Amino acid sequence: MDTSSSSPDGAALYRTMVRIRAFENAAEAASQGGVSAYGQEAAGSARVRGPLHLSTGQEAVPAGVCAHLRTSDYLTSTHRGHGHTLAKGADLGRMMCELFGKATGFNGGKGGSMHIADFSVGMLGANGVVAAGLPIAVGAAHAQKLLGKGDGITVCFFGDGAINRGPFLEALNWARVYQLPVLFVCEDNRWSATTASGPMTAGDGASVRAQAMDIAATQVDGNDVFAVHAAAAALVAAVRGGGGPRLLHALTYRVKGHVSVDVAAYRDAAELAAALETDPIARARAHLLAHGMAGSALDAIENAARDEVATALAMADAAPWPEAGAAFTDVQTTGAGQWH
Amino acid sequence: MALTTTTTPEELSYAEAAVRALAQEMQADPRVVVLGEDVGRGGIFGQYKGLQQRFGESRVIDTPISEAAIMGAGVGMALAGLRPVVEMRVVDFALCGMDELVNQAAKNRFMFGGQGRVPLVARMPGGIWDASAAQHSQSLEAWFAHMPGLVVVCPATPQDNHGLLRAALQCGDPVVYIEHKTLWGLRGEVDDSLEVPLGRARRVREGDALTLVSWSRQLQACTAACDALAAEGIAVDLIDLRTLWPWDRETVLASCARTRRLLVVHEAVQVAGFGAEIAASAAEATGCRVARLGAPRIPVGYAPVLEAQSRVGAEAVAAAARKLLD
Ligand SMILES: Cc1ncc(C[n+]2csc(CCOP(=O)(O)OP(=O)(O)O)c2C)c(N)n1
Numbered sequence: 001m002d003t004s005s006s007s008p009d010g011a012a013l014y015r016t017m018v019r020i021r022a023f024e025n026a027a028e029a030a031s032q033g034g035v036s037a038y039g040q041e042a043a044g045s046a047r048v049r050g051p052l053h054l055s056t057g058q059e060a061v062p063a064g065v066c067a068h069l070r071t072s073d074y075l076t077s078t079h080r081g082h083g084h085t086l087a088k089g090a091d092l093g094r095m096m097c098e099l100f101g102k103a104t105g106f107n108g109g110k111g112g113s114m115h116i117a118d119f120s121v122g123m124l125g126a127n128g129v130v131a132a133g134l135p136i137a138v139g140a141a142h143a144q145k146l147l148g149k150g151d152g153i154t155v156c157f158f159g160d161g162a163i164n165r166g167p168f169l170e171a172l173n174w175a176r177v178y179q180l181p182v183l184f185v186c187e188d189n190r191w192s193a194t195t196a197s198g199p200m201t202a203g204d205g206a207s208v209r210a211q212a213m214d215i216a217a218t219q220v221d222g223n224d225v226f227a228v229h230a231a232a233a234a235l236v237a238a239v240r241g242g243g244g245p246r247l248l249h250a251l252t253y254r255v256k257g258h259v260s261v262d263v264a265a266y267r268d269a270a271e272l273a274a275a276l277e278t279d280p281i282a283r284a285r286a287h288l289l290a291h292g293m294a295g296s297a298l299d300a301i302e303n304a305a306r307d308e309v310a311t312a313l314a315m316a317d318a319a320p321w322p323e324a325g326a327a328f329t330d331v332q333t334t335g336a337g338q339w340h
Numbered sequence: 341m342a343l344t345t346t347t348t349p350e351e352l353s354y355a356e357a358a359v360r361a362l363a364q365e366m367q368a369d370p371r372v373v374v375l376g377e378d379v380g381r382g383g384i385f386g387q388y389k390g391l392q393q394r395f396g397e398s399r400v401i402d403t404p405i406s407e408a409a410i411m412g413a414g415v416g417m418a419l420a421g422l423r424p425v426v427e428m429r430v431v432d433f434a435l436c437g438m439d440e441l442v443n444q445a446a447k448n449r450f451m452f453g454g455q456g457r458v459p460l461v462a463r464m465p466g467g468i469w470d471a472s473a474a475q476h477s478q479s480l481e482a483w484f485a486h487m488p489g490l491v492v493v494c495p496a497t498p499q500d501n502h503g504l505l506r507a508a509l510q511c512g513d514p515v516v517y518i519e520h521k522t523l524w525g526l527r528g529e530v531d532d533s534l535e536v537p538l539g540r541a542r543r544v545r546e547g548d549a550l551t552l553v554s555w556s557r558q559l560q561a562c563t564a565a566c567d568a569l570a571a572e573g574i575a576v577d578l579i580d581l582r583t584l585w586p587w588d589r590e591t592v593l594a595s596c597a598r599t600r601r602l603l604v605v606h607e608a609v610q611v612a613g614f615g616a617e618i619a620a621s622a623a624e625a626t627g628c629r630v631a632r633l634g635a636p637r638i639p640v641g642y643a644p645v646l647e648a649q650s651r652v653g654a655e656a657v658a659a660a661a662r663k664l665l666d
Contacts (some may be wrong), residue, residue, distance in 0.1 A: 074420065107453030119455035124419055135409040136444065139424075146373065146398055147421060167440075170664050177404060240473035252378075309563020324348025331456035332513040334491045334538050 008229045010065070014064035015282050015301045016063035017225060020083040022305040023092055024054045026313055027099055027113070031260040046097045047317070048260075051110045053080040057223070057255030060280035061187050063086035064228025065155060065248065068236040074122045074140040074154040074293040076133035079114050081126030084157050090118035096241075096312035104317035110330070134171035134184070141175065141182035141245075151240040153181040161192030163206050172213050183232075183239050184247040187222065189254035193264050199314065203248045207249035212277035215245050221249030223280040226287065245280070255279070355386045355524040357498040360532070361505035362388070362425065364518040366395050372509060374464075375401040375410055376427025384429060385465065396574050411437030411462065415444045417442040418458040422436040423509060428464040431480050431518060445514040446489030459512045461505070466494075467557055467607050468650060469521035474639035477521075477650075479608035484516040485584045485617070491515040491538060492584040496554040498528040500504025500582055503536025508521060509512075511538055541588035550661055551595040551628075553618055554605040555581040558563040562605055564654035569661055576661065584614055591622065601664050602630045610634030633660045 031052045033043030055062075058080075066087035069075065076122070077084040085095060091107065098105025099113045106118050117125035124140060138155030144152045162168055163186065175182050186206035188297040190197055203209065207217035220231040228250060233248040253275035257264035264272075285298055318319045328337075344362045352360065366372045375538060380402040382389035392400035403410050407428060414426040428434040434441065468477040491513050495501040503518060507514040544559065545552075545566045554562045559580050565577045576596045581587055596602045602622045604615035611633055619630035624664045636649040 010632055076416075093406055105453070106455065107451065110453045111451050117452045117455060119419075119452065124416075125448070125452055125457065127444075132412065132439060135412020135440060136416035136419070138409065139413030141416070141419075143411055143417040143420030143422045146417075167408045167412060170404070170406035171412070174406060174409045174413060178401075189524040190387045224379045327358055330450050332449070332489050332491065334511045334515075338586050338589070 008226055010284070010291070010293060011297065011301065013063050013225045013229060014288060014298060015066060016067070016087050016300050016306070017059035017284060017310065018085050019092065019305045020062070021056065021281060022061045022093035022309045023086060023095070023312070024082055026309045027052055027096070028054060028256075028260050030100070030313070031098065034260065040182055048113065049101065050114065052099070052113050052260035053258065054092045054256045054260055055080050055083040057279060058189055058252045060225035060228050060284070061222045061250045061252060061268040064225045065185055065232045067182075067229055067234050069155060070152070070340070071121050072149070074137070074144070074152075076124050076137040076154070076156045077126040078133060078157055078159055078162070079103055079126060079130070080159070082113065083156070085118060085123050085264045086114050087125070087175055088123040090123055091307055091313040093315045094118070095139060096316040097319050100316040100319070101321070102316055103326070104315070104319040105320040107317055108326055110326070116307050117176070125298060131158060131167040133167035134167050135174070137182055138171045138174045138180055140278075141180040142178060144181055151181070153183060153236065153239045155185060156297065157185045157187060158185060159192065160188040160190065160197040160201070163209060164201060168283070172210060172215060172245070176213050176215050179305050181239050181242070182245045183235055184195055184245065186247065186249045187252060188249060189252050193257070193258045207247060210247035213237065215247055216245035216249050219249045219251065222252035223278045223283065225280055225284050238258070257315055280314070341581060343496045343541050349529040351527055352498050352526060353495065353496045353531045353662060354501050354526045355389070355520065357502040357530045358387045358505055358519065359389050359391065362391060362529065363394065365506055365509045366391070366399065367597055369420060371423045372425065373399045373401060373417065373422050373426045375403050375414065377403055377429060379427055381428060387463070387519070387524065388427070393647045395616075402451070406438055407433055411440035412444060413458045414462070415440060415448065415458055418460045419448070424511070425461045425463060428462060430469070430476055430521060431464040431466040431476050432478050434462065434464040441489055441514070441516070446487050450489060450559040458510060460515045461515045461517050463517045463519065464552050465521045467520045468523065468640055468647065471626050471642060471644070471647065473642040475541060477640035479580045479606065481518055481584055482608060482612065482614040485614050490585065492518070493538065493582070494518045494584060495582065496523070496556050496559040496580050498526060500536055500542070502530045502532070503534055504538065504582065504640035507538045518556065523557055536582070539583045539586040539588055541582055541591045542580040543577070543591070544580050545576055545578035547577045549574045549601060550576050550600055550659070551592070551599045552576050552578045552603050552605065553581055553592055554578070554659065555584065556607065557605050558605050558642045558652065560655045561652060565657035565661065568654065568658045574661070574665065584633065587618070592618060593622060593625050596628045597626045600628045602628050602660055603633065603657070603664055604631075605633045605652060605660075607652060608634055609637050611637045629664060631660055631664050633657060
């Protein structure tokens with residue numbers, strides 16, 4: 001990972017995006033028959049049984065931002081967290097195991113997709129509650145400051161829907177009041193579940209709200225990984241340098257439905273078609289080709305990602321289920337064993 | 341007030357005992373920090389008095405009025421290696437940080453497969469606060485006892501407020517720590533060297549006629565009731581639970597097996613209160629006769645006559661005990 005310069009390693013950015021896409025495509029296929037809508041039960045055939053929120057089309061945001069992060073930096077995420085987790089450096093195979101609910105997953109099968117996490121790389125967890133990651137992120141950043149963790153920072157991803165919940169306001173105010181090393185990243189994919197975010201949001205959204213609290217914010221084309229990378233470079237440098245919080249407002253698009261097999265019939269087909277024109281991976285590929293990278297090199301990156309995902313699927317299929325007794329572990333130490 | 345450890349017991353208030361416990365933990369462990377509204381000035385009940393002067397603004401952190409962020413930041417701080425004490429002012433306001441407590445702090449360790457730990461102590465003074473009406477007088481401990489992942493503590497004396505707060509800070513789990521809003525001035529001996537473990541009840545009176553279980557300020561009504569009953573020749577086994585989760589089943593059930601009668605008394609609304617849990621457990625385990633006594637299911641009113649409807653006094657406790665002995 002590039003941790004210092006703002007000149008992008010195009011192949012690395014491309015690789016991150018392609019791995020996220022390949023992982024999620026495979027997870028989507030494995031989620032057929034899984035829980036997709038309210039009241040629907042998971043079929044026995046589903047290998048990813050629970051809700052699966054895909055970030056297809058949004059890969060440029062985690063790729064561009066996390067390229068500037070170190071393992072020791074913290075990251076909090078949303079319910080749509082596969083991309084963030086992979087980009088932060090988590091092992092793809094163990095992630096797939098967790099989606100399958102297997103004992104070898106990062107959470108031992110206790111969390112699944114919606115709670116994907118790898119604390120060993122600073123990824124403090126995806127979250128089932130919209131906007132809940134924001135206060136946790138400011139707490140982690142506050143601890144970094146108090147513990148004198150050098151120039152460590154915390155990055156906090158959230159959706160455009162999250163800015164209408166109170167914790168968004170509380171967290172931004174908190175971060176600015178204490179001048180914390182936190183970068184807020186709004187992934188503005190225009191949708192909140194089955195409702196368009198725009199009509200539900202007063203004013204011009206995340207960046208304007210941040211500016212009202214004296215937090216410098218940058219808006220960026222979130223489907224242009226190089227633009228995201230450049231914008232994040234400046235913001236991360238400012239945050240690392242002790243300049244206090246910053247906000248990145250990345251405009252992107254949710255290509256899939258809210259949950260994996262939601263076909264998003266509520267959405268205008270023309271809107272989707274227009275959005276697909278700006279697919280971040282296709283754009284990055286065209287850009288890299290135009291700047292002298294060989295098509296064969298990009299193909300090799302894609303093939304490697306596909307192979308890696310195939311290995312992960314096989315690993316997840318073969319992995320054991322958690323022992324039933326694991327349901328009683330890691331609840332709490334005080335009073336452990338008194339559940340019945 | 342001396343903040344250092346002494347070996348001779350000293351008379352302190354319930355609030356001073358908490359300050360002393362915190363000072364000792366902060367001295368011993370630089371990871372312990374306090375965050376909340378008005379804590380720099382000592383907290384609204386003096387339960388943080390002098391701590392900011394002694395440990396500085398970065399360890400005793402005055403916060404905006406942002407209960408969700410106070411609790412949520414506490415979770416983030418704990419995950420990142422600190423041991424925060426988060427102040428909610430009163431349990432009623434903790435509801436503004438409920439997601440952060442119930443869905444985040446309580447679930448983190450399990451949900452992420454043991455990758456994270458959330459060693460935080462959430463202090464949220466509970467109970468009826470004279471003339472403070474419906475939003476400043478609630479007793480919500482049963483809500484938290486219901487929640488896997490949380491420890492729930494309700495100290496009744498200065499000694500326990502010292503010992504239990506220290507134990508809460510050392511236990512490594514998220515702790516809901518409910519001090520009573522009207523016990524702050526209560527004075528009593530505090531022996532620094534006395535450890536008060538979580539999950540261990542205290543026997544306040546001994547007797548064979550009946551087991552009486554309570555906690556927090558209701559101990560006072562129960563003690564008075566015991567005195568009245570003693571005068572009638574009825575010797576009550578009075579147990580202060582001290583910790584609601586984990587609760588001391590061993591002590592309570594052993595007493596019930598002996599007395600064959602259990603009365604649980606709490607200030608909280610009786611319906612779906614924690615008394616029901618203890619009564620059911622005792623009936624299941626020992627087959628003893630059980631009764632519960634709590635407030636009616638009404639919000640606490642403002643006028644004295646209205647507020648009194650929510651109070652469970654010594655006479656009601658004694659009457660319930662006599663009825664159980666019939
Ligand atoms: C507090 C809360 N309310 C509602 C939900 C249900 N829900 C899950 S995701 C979602 C939409 C969130 O939209 P946004 O924040 O824009 O993120 P996106 O799904 O677009 O990535 C909703 C309403 C929830 N999980 N948490």
